[in-house]
Amino acid sequence: MFKSKLVRRLLALALVLVLLAVGIWMIAFRTVAQSDFGGDMAAEFNHGSIGNEGAQGIPYWIWRVLPTLFNDYLPGPSGYSSLGLFWAPGAELPVGFSKKVVGTERVSINCAFCHQGSYRLSPEGLPRLVVAGPGNRVAVQGYPRFLAQAGADPRFNADTLMDAITLIYDMPWWQRLTYRYLFIPATKRALRQQAMAFAWSDANPDWLRGRIDPFNPVKYGILRMGNDGTIGNSDMMPLWRQDLAEGENAAGQARSLHWDGLSTSLHEVVVTGAVGDGMSWRNYRRASVRERLGRIEDYVRRLEPPPSPFSSERPADDPFHVDAGVLARGGALYGQHCADCHSPQGSRFRTVIPIEEVGTDRHRVDMWTTEAAERYNGYGGKGEDWGFSGFRDVDGYVAVPHIGLWLRGPYLHNGSVPTLRDMLRPPAKRPRLFYRGYDLINAADGGFVSSGPEAERVGDAYDTTLPGNDNTGHRYGTELPDTDKEALLAYLKTL
Ligand code: HEC
Numbered sequence: 001m002f003k004s005k006l007v008r009r010l011l012a013l014a015l016v017l018v019l020l021a022v023g024i025w026m027i028a029f030r031t032v033a034q035s036d037f038g039g040d041m042a043a044e045f046n047h048g049s050i051g052n053e054g055a056q057g058i059p060y061w062i063w064r065v066l067p068t069l070f071n072d073y074l075p076g077p078s079g080y081s082s083l084g085l086f087w088a089p090g091a092e093l094p095v096g097f098s099k100k101v102v103g104t105e106r107v108s109i110n111c112a113f114c115h116q117g118s119y120r121l122s123p124e125g126l127p128r129l130v131v132a133g134p135g136n137r138v139a140v141q142g143y144p145r146f147l148a149q150a151g152a153d154p155r156f157n158a159d160t161l162m163d164a165i166t167l168i169y170d171m172p173w174w175q176r177l178t179y180r181y182l183f184i185p186a187t188k189r190a191l192r193q194q195a196m197a198f199a200w201s202d203a204n205p206d207w208l209r210g211r212i213d214p215f216n217p218v219k220y221g222i223l224r225m226g227n228d229g230t231i232g233n234s235d236m237m238p239l240w241r242q243d244l245a246e247g248e249n250a251a252g253q254a255r256s257l258h259w260d261g262l263s264t265s266l267h268e269v270v271v272t273g274a275v276g277d278g279m280s281w282r283n284y285r286r287a288s289v290r291e292r293l294g295r296i297e298d299y300v301r302r303l304e305p306p307p308s309p310f311s312s313e314r315p316a317d318d319p320f321h322v323d324a325g326v327l328a329r330g331g332a333l334y335g336q337h338c339a340d341c342h343s344p345q346g347s348r349f350r351t352v353i354p355i356e357e358v359g360t361d362r363h364r365v366d367m368w369t370t371e372a373a374e375r376y377n378g379y380g381g382k383g384e385d386w387g388f389s390g391f392r393d394v395d396g397y398v399a400v401p402h403i404g405l406w407l408r409g410p411y412l413h414n415g416s417v418p419t420l421r422d423m424l425r426p427p428a429k430r431p432r433l434f435y436r437g438y439d440l441i442n443a444a445d446g447g448f449v450s451s452g453p454e455a456e457r458v459g460d461a462y463d464t465t466l467p468g469n470d471n472t473g474h475r476y477g478t479e480l481p482d483t484d485k486e487a488l489l490a491y492l493k494t495l
């Protein structure tokens, strides 16, 4: 009798423990696959999960009310859009965010957070999305700064957040408990940790819209290297025709990726793109994550930019008209002075041009070191198809493709030259201060409009005298006679 009572109690206790374990698993770890994107690769690129929700994801309802409660910490009144993110009318999330259930629905950034873009052909026009574009408007640094400030604010507490959430969503009682006692305190803690992890960046010049210091966070976080005080601010790169970055060029040299050619493997650059955003090698073992990244790799291999609006077929009084004869002359000049480095048939296309030769700001090159390359090659777990071998340290910058050149402004690896016309001026004559982040195409000069009231209102001031922001070097074409420059400029705008 006594014995069976004990057994019953033990059984009851075991049952409670099992239920508790299942409950905790449901609330904290259970993952549910995202619904598929029906073969729409642009949608999948813009909103598909890259397996980082566990590490970085913010519970959806917290993420949703943060801009309402803490709008002062954002650059403008339009919520997350004010960070320069493209948000299609009626869409649930801005481009660059995915939503996935890991315990609860969580929101996380993906590749499109940085690799997106927009443009307008007239000030009144609506911005048009450029899929996987060069991130021309995005204030990447603004997002962690917003989260850090919100997280540190005393109003970030369960009472205030739950009031804001229940105003817009009739949350079931059990979920209220999980938010109040689990997700809100845990998110506050995680935001505090994230703020500490990014504190080093406050000592460096601001990233500004369209730029980020992409590899110092990797060095200090993932590769566990000490803060070496370097500045690696670089312009975001578009992901068009990445197939042209593979293999060897006509002269038998390996083609390279990233501004300084630190890798020669598109596959590894794609996987480490996700690693940098918080995907772990454990998650990479999931078929869903591996397959998603594989599809992204194939997608960016063949993706084309939107065609240039500059054309000789437009009427002569159209601001985007270019004269056919001038264009032909420009094409010939390009063949003579630029194609060897910039056209896919050129002998130096996608290879690293030594820093002494190209002469641009060297901070980005000095940021990446042999030790960092070795550590990244040795990084990670033992998943199949995992482990890197292509990282290296090269002292120079890649002769990048000119595909979609009309959308790639501001130009050079640090985005220090606002327009194509300025690229053809000697460095001393290039603007010392301009604004970046406005998406109106500059019909006269190529690139985006970078001065005037609207550019100043929506953009960030770029000061070329700050470390890492220098606009020297790349003197190709700067000595040509003015008429040749006009012809070359007309041609460049059409690329
Ligand atoms: C936080 C911003 C950010 C995110 C998120 C991001 N990237 Fe990038 N990516 C960059 C920047 C900036 C560069 C250029 C950096 C440099 O070399 O200095 C770059 C470069 C690249 C390149 C090299 C392009 C070339 O022409 O050489 C590829 C490929 C790439 N990223 C793919 C991805 C993929 C795939 C993802 C998602 C799994 C991703 N990136 C996520 C910012 C980002």
Ligand code: HEC
Binding pocket: 259, 334, 337, 338, 339, 340, 341, 342, 348, 353, 358, 360, 361, 397, 398, 399, 400, 408, 409, 410, 411, 412, 413, 414, 420, 423, 474, 476, 477, 478, 492
């Ligand atoms: C010897 C090789 C070489 C030649 C010749 C050359 N370039 Fe470049 N170009 C580069 C390199 C390297 C970069 C990247 C430098 C950097 O970002 O610091 C670059 C970058 C650029 C960019 C910026 C691209 C972007 O996405 O921001 C433009 C525009 C450009 N070149 C135009 C030209 C034009 C026009 C000519 C011919 C008059 C030319 N280049 C000739 C090597 C070359």
